[in-house]
Amino acid sequence: MRTPLVLLTWLCLWEEAKGMLRTTGGLSGETWSQMRADGGPVTLRRSKRGWMWNQFFLLEEYTGNDDQYVGKLHSDKDREDGKVKYVLTGEGAGTIFVINENSGDLHATRRLDREEKASYTLSAKAVDKATGRDLEGPSTFTIKIHDINDNEPKFTRDPYIAAVQEMADVGTFVVQVTATDADDAMYGNSAKVVYSILQGQPYFSIDPETGIIRTALPNMKRENREHYQVVIQAKDMMGQLGGLTGTTSVNITLLDVNNNPPRFTHGVYHFSVPELAEVGSELGVVKATDADTGKNAEMNYRITDEQDTFQITTNPATQEGVLILKKPLDYERRASYTLRLQVENVYLDPRFQMSGDSATVKVSVEDVNEPPVFKRPVYMMEVKEDAQIGTIIGAVSAVDPDTNRKPVRYMIDWHTDMDHVFNIHPNNGSLFISRSLDREEKAWHNISVQAAEYNGLIGHVPVYIKVLDVNDNAPTFDVEYEAFICEDAKVGQTIQTVSASDADQPVRGHRFFFRLASESFEKSNFSVRDNKGDLQQRITRRRS
Template sequence: MRTPLLLLMWLCFWCEVRSALRTTGGLRRTGWEHTGMAGSALSLRRSKRGWMWNQFFLLEEYTGNDNQYVGKLHSDKDREDGTIRYVLTGEGAGTIFVIDEKSGDLHATRRLDREEKASYTLSAKAVDKLTGRDLEGPSQFTIKIHDINDNEPKFTKDPYIASVQEMADVGTFVVQVTATDADDATYGNSAKVVYSILQGQPYFSVEPETGIIRTALPNMNREVREHYQVVIQAKDMAGQMGGLSGTTTVNITLLDINNNPPRFPQGVYQFSVPESLEPGSTVGLLKATDADTGKNAEMEYTIMDDQDMFQTSTNRVTQEGVITLRKPLDYEKRKTYTLRVQVENVYLDPRFHSRDAFRDTATVKVMVEDVNEPPVFKRPAYIMEVKENAEPGTIIGSVSAVDPDANRNIVKYLIDWRTDMDHVFNIYPNNGSVYISRLLDREEQAWHNISVQATENNSLMSHVPVYVRVLDVNDNAPTFDNVDEAFVCENAKAGQRIQTVSASDADQPTGGHRFFFSLAPEASVNANFTVRDNKVTEETSTKRPNN
């Protein structure tokens, strides 16, 4: 019910009116008299002329059934015999305000709201009913709508969104809330707002006069609780009983700071990789945990030992440590590696911990798995020699390969037929001895390039090149380079040179043979011609010009 509140407002209203009367000297103007105050029996009687008009006061939000009495306009020329008529003009005249033209009583016809319009300016005059002559000229006065506390405070936002760093000191500013009251701030406490916190203690507090929200609890930890919902009340009448109130919600988020170090969930990690793993491949992933978020949770991983075999990097999306291989593995040489991996935050906050406190280490064991590898030849390539007159079946050399695995399986050998389409060579499968299958001719082909395969369990295979050099034997007779007819003049002298002949041999050394020239036995019968040996090598003789 509003009755106690209205009674309180009336008491305040009367106090103000009485004060106004004492300071302004009344509500009368020359020839006029104002008696009564909005439902009161107060009356003023003129003792002399020359009083000034003052304001009429009318309480807003009148709830009565009849028109609300404002006051009385009276001329000292009115002898109350019905000869004077009162006329009202100005703001709201005839609609909001009406005057009894006989008595001068002024009423408001409807409920008024100060927040819509705080005052009205009107004029009144007294007119002789018979002649229509103005007995009192128009005089202006004001009706002021007197405020009551009928508006609750309203916040400018609902909800408010705010944030503050975790671990902030007590009293740290968070946000300021503001509520406004449409009531008259110049009168009483109707618009005097006081703030209080209804929900959110003991974490936050609010300053009653300013609406500033501050932290109230030390060491608030985002990792324990991140979001808070605070309810703030604004109450008018300076917070006194009977005042109106409004509320708003403030959603506060604690912002992360780097107050948590990264930690490995376990002390030892183990990964198994095949010895055939290629350098650059991933060995395993490590993931440290950090209760912080965003930039404060970024980590860096470092291998503290065996950096020549392994290295680490950080996946910036997942914050995982990626261990990769740098060099080839060999199960037969080393079967396990033990690494010490360190993780630390990239960005540190020196307010909370030293750099050492923001590090953690874990042991990583890398187990190398044996892979069934193909046989390995003892040499990268083989060179063999054989004379061209060697008999088929002659062994010209041997190759050797072993199984690199621990079980040392037996290795078998064979010639890759694609490199020996004519089947010139063959090999003993158990010992790798290479032999020829047919006669060779150095003058036909001096080198043969073949490939030998080594297999293990008829599955894994490796190859090695074998270069066979065919050595020369003297199996070719010299041949004349030119067979020409020779001509001689009939008057030629004895000993005159008729022709020079040269010869060559397909055997080695090319261009380095020493030939001996003579007449064939069947030609020696004819004593008219002789052959003289120049005693030069094959190379020299072939370069001598013909004569």
């Protein structure tokens, strides 16, 4: 029967050694024999049957100058006479781990890091030096690197970026931070992290176990302070003395809520506008400020009176109120206006009861030197075509709309009366004829009359003159007539129909009367008969 290989290790503490063995199950059916008083290697003896180690423990980050002792391999067949050689194979054999082939002492040749590699699996056997025959077959065992607290906690981010609404209730969740520790979480407290705030109190608090940051101060206003930098520490060893620490920053921004109403920058605004300003023109801007930002600072302006004359809109880029003229102004009728403005937020937060602000706007209308204005927009006049030169056909009238009421002079725009048919009295605006009229030549005259101030401003008005017809044209036959008749024509037979026209224009049409010339009437063989019309007559045979 083969005798199993016995593995020995250097143990620091008796209780720790027993605990390791119980945990790893490294001892099977064995008993402890003794422990040297000087702390030397412990020899394990079997009482009834074979047993062996299956694990070694080695502290990481060894700082000594010599190779680190791991343990001792020993076979029952080794009589310590130098005939047995121990051979090591597996992970790191010959490089990281070496064995004294004569004594079986196992050493680590360099400093090990558990976080780099936590365990190594190796095999060992005992060989007869003389014959090379295996005295003990390969036995596999594990060297576990025992963790020490050599890694500080590291946060998953640095910095963290977070935001929370201003005026949030105490205890409102902000963000959760997380730190990890590369040490062994299954051994001791090296990887057990506790969180605390180094900077950021009394505004924020943190749960020491979960890393959740919450608000700790009531009624924090963005308008007072918008940005906070909170420094968080993570400490291992459950925060105990000697634990390693890591830190991170958390940049927290207070988000705006609509808890501020808009306020006008002035109680009274003054604007001046010329009376000739066009409808739709901007008269000026008013400004209200809001301590909030974004859509919480968007506002509406409105006019509570004089809404027919003015209106106000909001410039979306600047949030200014733009005052706009809605209807024409007239300095002579009204020289000033007083408006009442109201401003309110567009988006209201039901949690805050806020009212808008009001202001007064005083608008002064500036007088402008305006051209004369005619009392009528257009003049219609009539004159008979046989009126004498110099006959007054009507008059126009214009006044200076300005308060000083400057006198005006009248004239005809000669571009509209190239033939100078009419003239006007410069002082009173009376129109009279300066040339003879002929309705049949031109029935309407459309002219423009000007009214000018002495400073040169001119007003215009159209004047339409209708020439009335008089009976000043004799009828004329339409053509030269030539008639033929047979010698056997009957009495009363129609020989020719004649017609006439008149250049005049009577109200109800013309009525013509035809007759034969008196000197030929008695001797004539023909007569003229009415054709029951105004323009035509029949010439008939009177006798044989």
